[in-house]
Amino acid sequence: MRSIRAAATGAVVLSLALTASACGGGTSTGGGTNDSPKKLTYWASNQGAGIEIDKKVLRPELDKFEQQTGIEVELEVVPWSDLLNRILTATTSGQGPDVLNIGNTWSASLQATGALLPWDTAQFDRIGGKDRFVDSALGSTGADGQDPAAVPLYSMAYALYYNKQMFADAGIQKPPATWDDLVAAGKRLTGDGTWGIGVEGSNPAENIHHAFVFAQQHGADFFTADGTADFANAAAVAAVKQYVDLMAKDRIIAPGNAEYAQNQSVSDFAKGKTGMLLWQSASANLKSQGMGEDDYGIAPVPVQSGTPGPGRQVNSMVAGINLAVFKNSDNLDGATRFVKFMTSDAEQKILNTAYSSIPPVKAAQDDPAFNTPANAVLKDTLAQSAAALPQVPDESQFETAVGTAIKNLFADAAAGRAVTTASVKAALTKAQQQMPNQ
Structure with missing residues (x-):
């Protein structure tokens, strides 16, 4: 197997060569990871019909997190056409956000770079435990036999x-x-x-x-x-x-x-x-x-x-978005608190309702909002007839x-x-x- 550094570099070179919309440097607005315990940078994926819609969905929740913790969250919504290149560049440069959304299919690839914080049992316990999440979502968080590289945020089919x-x-x-x-x-x-x-x-x-x-x-x-x-x-x-x-x-x-x-x-x-x-x-x-x-x-x-x-x-495919933390963040405690907030039962209901996705958190799935006829099709698909892309x-x-x-x-x-x-x-x-x- 090639080295972690070679894997990351090869991924960046290939992705930049093949993707029309290449990265513009791989740093978030205002820089990458920060050294302030009262500030986090967050790259969110474009989930709505446009970036401004995502900002309207997310900003009130991030402000709520700041009110609860005193930690300000600097948000950048990254288009899908740019997101993978931005992340791959950040894994090699070290200039990325503290917390970021990743497509769940990328989990094993980004895990192989060594840049993401592993979610072992102790780390999961800090956000309420691994058993809060449904199995299908956990199946797309990294390679088999390794601690997950990310935490499920939105599930889709x-x-x-x-x-x-x-x-x-x-x-x-x-x-x-x-x-x-x-x-x-x-x-x-x-x-x-x-x-x-x-x-x-x-x-x-x-x-x-x-x-x-x-x-x-x-x-x-x-x-x-x-x-x-x-x-x-x-x-x-x-x-x-x-x-x-x-x-x-x-x-x-x-x-x-x-x-x-x-x-x-x-x-x-x-x-x-x-x-x-x-x-x-x-x-x-x-x-x-x-x-x-x-x-x-x-x-x-x-x-x-x-x-x-x-x-x-x-x-x-088992579609979805995972939430990951860059290992070199200078605010790992704040980043973990942010992941706990975003995957809390209350926030899972708010965010997944806004995006018509299915919560990967078991308790949130029981909410009547996720038991409509439309959501029944998606939930049945995830439970019965969806397959995870290769976690390689x-x-x-x-x-x-x-x-x-x-x-x-x-x-x-x-x-x-x-x-x-x-x-x-x-x-x-x-x-x-x-x-x-x-």
Whole structure:
């Protein structure tokens, strides 16, 4: 195994080379970690329809924390297009925040850098104990056999959102349960300026989430049992081709979606430009864009055949956001108190309600707000038919390399260039060659 420093550096170089929106230096506004016991810096991920919406959600809660503890929290909301690069750069420079949100799929990769504070039993006890959190959320906090690198903050699952009126107008009686049904419904919804479904074709993270789910349904994994990259196996190629073919072959996705990178597909759905949307816990996002809850339905993401369930009937990755602490913070006590605050029962109810996500804290899940019909779909998915992305040290590089390969395949489809089994295999082979030690 390569050294921790080499892992971090390789991740930074690869990510900067492949991601369009590169980091501007990796420090938070006002510097990185600070030496004041009365101040913390916090990088939050963009969870709402825009950064300003996130600030409106978070600022009152951070002010509440300051009132309770006397510790001021300096907030920066970082777009997803920049977040991984910012974090990776911070792990090598040492100039990062005290506390930060990370995509839960990155946990093992960032853990391998050695930059994040491990959450052993004693550290978990300081925030109320590890057993407060649901198992599915804890399963995406780091590599097996190691102390977690982060603490679950928001849990999410993908679902199929569909426009009820557009379905009725097209004579579609029920939401699609299989991918053949999805394509058939998409074709009936496409025409006269509307499209069947929207995607974020230029967003590597969204691409990899869907490709992973498709691959699971095809019986494929992108890594072998020993953690070796295996991107171009036949089942993975078939899965990626099926996804891109929604635009290239089935023509139920607008070609312009190949350039979508952040929330544009949600906006199109809210405006009635598309009849379906595959998204993580989208209700709050849709509400902020003026779409009422009665205007759309929520169903499980389709599977190849049958219904979602255990085994290869996976229909979502275990989505979510974890809260991590940089080990070199000069205010580890304050950072731990902040994590305790953000994962308290009361704050979990407030924050997860605001973002239409599911609390990873057991006690908060029992609140009636998280037992609506819409949330039932998400909770059932997380409990029964979601799978965690590989918790391997090279996971973040995998997301960037394969997600960018799919971005390029969508660009081919939008430009009218053929997307074939051979071209998909070539793209995935190239992505694998960009991985460390290949």
